Structures are given as structure tokens and as C-alpha cells.
Amino acid sequence: MSDPRDPRDPRDSLVEFLCARWDERERVAKAAIQGPWRTGEAAEHLIDEVVYGTSPIRSTAIVQVANLEMAWNKRENAAHIVLNDPAYVLADIAAKRRMLDWIERTSAWAADNNLWTCDEAEPLRLLAKPYQEHPDYPKDQP
Known part of the structure; x- marks a missing residue:
């Protein structure tokens, strides 16, 4: 070039x-941790302000990617993380x-x-x- x-x-x-x-x-x-990432809102038994991904050990299990319970704008930040x-x-x-x-x-x-x-x-x-x-x-x- x-x-x-x-x-x-x-x-x-x-x-x-x-x-x-x-x-x-x-x-x-x-x-x-690989995705798809999602917030707890996606399932009734999960916490809304936590971002979850697929377990690297067992693909059918989910693990926490980020916990935003103490953050400002919890849901917005969680949604931004999920989108990325x-x-x-x-x-x-x-x-x-x-x-x-x-x-x-x-x-x-x-x-x-x-x-x-x-x-x-x-x-x-x-x-x-x-x-x-x-x-x-x-x-x-x-």
C-alpha cells in the first residue's frame, strides 16, 4: 500500500x-470465557446484574463473566458487556x-x-x- x-x-x-x-x-x-454472554435477565434463577458465559470445562454449564451488583448503571453496563x-x-x-x-x-x-x-x-x-x-x-x- x-x-x-x-x-x-x-x-x-x-x-x-x-x-x-x-x-x-x-x-x-x-x-x-467464551460466549454467548448473557445477563441474568435471560433466566429466572440468575442475578440480573451478572454477566454469564459458557464454562470452559463443561459447555452445558454457565459461569460468571462479570458481577456488576455493586456498580453504577448495573443493567446498562451488563448489557454493554454482553454486546461485546x-x-x-x-x-x-x-x-x-x-x-x-x-x-x-x-x-x-x-x-x-x-x-x-x-x-x-x-x-x-x-x-x-x-x-x-x-x-x-x-x-x-x-
Whole structure:
């Protein structure tokens, strides 16, 4: 995806940064108790403010993932955790990696065929936006 005229294309730093963030999230998601995650509201005998997942030992058993009984906004926080279970995070990362691959392939094809393309760095900046407060965010990016 680099511009052959520029030995260090700023897009490279964004790609490296994004891949590192996605690798981190992927490692964490794979290490977490697998889902589907659900709140106690899903079953009568469970506590509403607790998030449950599938036991790593017995797939028919459930285990606590997070207990929010003492938290503020218990139900909202529990719902947010459930919406970000490992399966969702892994699918989200896979989709973003495919999008990155598509951007790179499309840009390379356009360059090979002497076609004008839009600002190729913009979709990368948009993908990196949620991480802009990260200490490793590329300094050469707006």
C-alpha cells in the first residue's frame, strides 16, 4: 500500500498501528470465557446484574463473566458487556482485517492501472479513530 516514491508512507504507520491494536483485542477475546454472554435477565434463577458465559470445562454449564451488583448503571453496563462478547469482538476484528485487505488490494490495482483514487489514508484514519488516545497512535496522523 506504500507509495513507491516515498520510502516511509504515513499509511504504513497506520496499518501497523491498526494491526497491533486488533492483535491485542484478538488475544484478549480468545483468552476470555467464551460466549454467548448473557445477563441474568435471560433466566429466572440468575442475578440480573451478572454477566454469564459458557464454562470452559463443561459447555452445558454457565459461569460468571462479570458481577456488576455493586456498580453504577448495573443493567446498562451488563448489557454493554454482553454486546461485546468474544465472538462479537473476533467477528468485528475479522471484518476490519478484510476491509483493510480490500483497501490495500483496491489501491494497488488502481495504481497498477494508472487510475485516480481517493485519499487512501482516510479509511485507515477512520478505522484508527477509536484508538486515537492510545500512546502508540501515529504522531503523523491528524
